[in-house]
Amino acid sequence: MPSSPPELPIVVLDALMPTSQRLVLDRRGSTVWEVESHRGHYAVKVGYPIEATAEWAAQPWTALAPAREGAVLLRLGLVDLAYGEWERGTWNFQPWHEGPDLYQLWEPCRRPDSSIAPHTSVALGCVEALAVLHAKGWAHGDVQPAHFIIGPERTHLIDLALARGGHVPEGYDFPFRGCLVHYEAPEIARSVLDTGQAEPTPEADVYALGASLLISATGRRAMEYPDDAPRTAQREAVANGRRREVKVPGTLGALIDAMLSHTPADRPTLPEVSKTLS
Secondary structure, three states: OOOOOOOOOHHHHHHHOEEEEEEEEEEOOEEEEEEEEOOEEEEEEEEOOEOOOOOOOOEHHHHOHHHHHHHHHHHOOOOOOEEEEEOOEEEEEEEOOOOOEHHHHOHHHHOOOOOOOOOHHHHHHHHHHHHHHHHOOOEOOOOOHHHEEEOOOOEEEOOOOOOEOOOOOHHHOOOOOOOOHHHOOHHHHHHHHHHOOOOOOHHHHHHHHHHHHHHHHHOOOOEOOOOOOOHHHHHHHHHOOOEOOOOOOHHHHHHHHHHOOOOHHHOOOHHHHHHHHO
16 A cells, blocks of 8 residues: 555546645545536545555455446436546546535534534434435445535435445446444344345445434444454444444434344334434
8 A cells, every 4th residue: 555645646637627636535445535626626536456464455346436436326317427447446526515424513412511412403314315315226335424414405425335226337346345333234244244245225224324323423333342343243243233222312312223223124214214303
């Protein structure tokens, strides 16, 4: 892995001709940039493979993720985007969404001395954003607080590289091997443990949304395992249902508790969640 993040690929610079660019995220296997140009305001994602280390196996799929997401967004009807290849992987650009993510927005609720309750209208906005995706026949597969951007007019659901529900070009596709374990439904965790991969579903997305609301409101993850537990041990805890008590008061707390049900069929549907929050 390079010691400094990759620069924007030449093909992206040629397409957008940025008037300003800012590195937003630099993590293993990808970078995200905020780019302004005469063409518009964009998020640019650049992927490259993760090389093996003593702690981590190689992860070649990260190189394909931006193009896969671009293909998904195109299937969903977004036209103001592009994706393609560069020398180390793939890239995409898509409209930039302004606003805090769910975890950032609810930070005041998590302060030890806070009397601020998480606002149900924010939760409802997240439900509605996810419901739009489900209505088009897709499951997100990677629902987490950072992927809900709370905009001034509506909530945007981002990062669709792992979504399943329609055709993706074979050259950019790869198996779903789970997501951040904090937000993995028990059936996803069990499948990954048993077979190395899983299939995202709307029911698993509902679980992940419940886990996202819980950790954003309280700072506590849904499942009980040590902070430094290996990923396999985390998944075992999730698959075996070692769940913490939901300590969110009122209707929202009862709803989160139901969304985190161990059995997929016991979880409320998004229309049911929406009706309760409304």
